[in-house]
Amino acid sequence: MSNNLAELFREHGKQVVAKHLRAVVGQPPAALVDGTYERLVVGPAWKEMPLPCKLLGRRRLQWDEFFERLAAVAYDQSGPLLKFAPDATVQTTAAFKEAVARIDALFETTERTVESVADSSEGPADTGRPVDETAPDGETADEPDTPPVAVGIDLGTTYSAISFVDEQGRPCSIENTGGENLTPSVVFFDDDGHVVGREARMAGVMDPDRVADCAKRDMGRPHYRKLVAGESIPPEVVSSIVLRTLKADAERKLGPVTKVVITVPAYFDEPRRRATMDAGRLAGLEVLDIVNEPTAAAVCYGYESGFVRTAASGAGDQQRRRVLVYDLGGGTFDVTLLEIQGNSFRTLATDGDVRLGGKDWDERLVELVAERFAEEHGDDPREDPASLQELWESVEAAKKSLTELKKAQVYVNHLGKRGRVEVTRDEFEDVTAPLLDRTQHTTELVVRQAGASWDEIDRVLLVGGSTRMPMVTAMLEELTGRPVDRSLSPDVSVAHGAALYAQLLLSRSSGVEPSFELTNVNSHSLGIVGLDKETGRKVNHVLIPKNTALPCTVDKVCRTAKENQRSVKLEVLEGESPRPDQCTLVGVSSVRDLPETLPAGTRVHVRYEYEANGRLQVSAKIDGHDERVSAVFAREGDIDAGEMQIWSEYVAHQANRDRE
């Protein structure tokens, strides 16, 4: 029997392995045993292996044993941080020989085994180039097919934007096929494929059961809020289709694009951040990082104001500035106080509301107009899905008109009856005043939480299309006692900042000194469920308080409750309430495989690491024991690996059909 599988493993595997081995370079040697290696290298590399290898299975291919061998031979572990061993290439090639031989042995073909070893002995010159270039002196290099640019995407509730950094270091927007910088985050599920953007919105007016919009509001939940074309679809999948369209727009201009930074509201919790990264992966993108939208806007502001030193623009300004970013988008609201000094962007405090945005202003106007129409005509357009969808479109247009005009007309078309409802700006501001008040209270809270006063704030930046409403400017100027700064484009500044950050990450991986630094905080307190000794009730025991600078690590000691206990379960929460039922359950960390015969009261150290981008990792060890214990973090509402594969293929398959 021929052994194409062994050849596929060798050829494809070398590229995949070389790419992923460098993920732990620069980490402490403990990363090879504490779960980091598995999480950053072994697992992701397996996901990229071709289907025939996956069919045989990770166990049959002895994938984990293969990577244990690589961990032992590819790295120099003698220093404080991992780097490639001088002979990493030779050792990796030898490990591949052994792995290919094992595959050949499965097929029991002795002659093929000899040929495979001879082929492998040619060395990595032809296929192992990434390992060649990274090993000898620790430098990193681009893979042969790595595009030279990474993009930044503002994945908005109602509109999305994509940007890149040009050769002069300037962030630039990428237009969609309609010539616009903003693409509606709307997907229409046709029988033949997907339609995204303005056309999807128009098609949705006629067939609202096939359209999905504002999926960002459902991120972190297992399903989008309604059936779409009769199917229950995860919100990550809807967002991934939008991301794929943006990716295609970028590739028309730039060529192949795989690396991206995606922005999220600063107030997004861990499950929503994870879902956003999953959406990127489903779209076929390598998500370099996720970054908070206000931070991205501040980076853009820093660049346009000349604070940020880029390769093209020279040295930056060292003055310390405090900038308040008020970000009111289509579906989410964040307010963040940052301190910018030179090239350093440090978040001091953040807060927000993941379900407050321009769509809520639209909703109030829909209610107002529908009631007036019903009074006049006797029929309520909200009772018919197509009429309601069309009404939402008309209301959004009227809302935008009221930015410039004192009154606007809303045209209503319902069951053959047509009408025109006039709305004044004063009426609009009256019905939406409670929404604006919520943003004001949150803004005041953030300044208090940062321990700052209004005098210490140098700039108030507006981000998000909804900040165009005059009521927002009026409220903020009265609150802060200063004019707001409108120098940033409310539509594309977040995407531009994300592109600058993406370029920084690319440059960093190539050994170039970063042109700026970001320090974020956690927007929600992290806690675990414990038992109050006095009352016996479950309580939220906060481990990492909100607004703690990230990354942050906390160790919590727990004790086994009984003799010979083999596992411990801890529920992880995000939220401020002492009541667990009023917090978000992020997941359950289960520490297992505890050694036998442990006495009751044995100390188990559980470590929680909050990464800079707000993602959480859990690991554990036992006092006085060298054995590894597994700490499994089962997240609520996750797409599991199997579903991820299915949806990934679905999105890719549909994208191919869209291109035909």
Place this chain on the structure above:
Amino acid sequence: MSKFRVRRGPDVLGTFTDLELAEGLASGRFSEFDVVSPSEEGDDWMPMQKYVAQLEAEENAPPPLDPDDEPFRIDLG
């Protein structure tokens, strides 16, 4: 060794071991859009990708929780 049936459209291509199936995919004899049944008879056909996803899910499934798992007691002071 597991046995699989492979079907392309209405045509059953045969019964193969898992090694033969993997090798056939690698060589191009089979397509990832072919349909497989992980048994020698019955109607449990599924797309190739779905079978692989199922296999991965089984491999990645965490061990079942010990029914005696205890929430640990912590000092709140």
